[in-house]
Amino acid sequence: MENKKALQLIDKILADLNRSGIITNTLIEDLKELRTYAIEEQIPLAVKVLRYAYEHIEENDSFLIPIPEDEPIQEEGDGEDKEQTDNTTGSQDALDPVESLSYMVSLFKDLTNKMNVADLKEYRDALNA
Numbered sequence: 001m002e003n004k005k006a007l008q009l010i011d012k013i014l015a016d017l018n019r020s021g022i023i024t025n026t027l028i029e030d031l032k033e034l035r036t037y038a039i040e041e042q043i044p045l046a047v048k049v050l051r052y053a054y055e056h057i058e059e060n061d062s063f064l065i066p067i068p069e070d071e072p073i074q075e076e077g078d079g080e081d082k083e084q085t086d087n088t089t090g091s092q093d094a095l096d097p098v099e100s101l102s103y104m105v106s107l108f109k110d111l112t113n114k115m116n117v118a119d120l121k122e123y124r125d126a127l128n129a
Contacts, residue, residue: 001046001108006037010108017102024061028054034108046108049120052127053104063101068122 001007013030016023031054038046057063104123107116 003037049124063097065126067100068119
């Protein structure tokens, strides 16, 4: 996002998450406010992901969506063993609600980055499922 107030709000949300975890009342209000900036900037993906995220948090009192896994890198020979090892460690990290939500919110800082957009699409799909 390019709006300075939106970027400040993203930093505030990240700081709150790091400091006190998921406090649903404040967090939902902040995500709704961030969504208004996404609407102003006409970023449909951001608008949807933010709405799905705060609705998910309202329903579950937590953020139960794991961090999207990186695409496994295929190596010749023992590539499959490497892939399983990476996925195992990745999944354990991915189940932390605060870490996953922090990662998702941080993606909004740079929506010109194709990897950020790809991860937001994965969050959108997971939240919509």
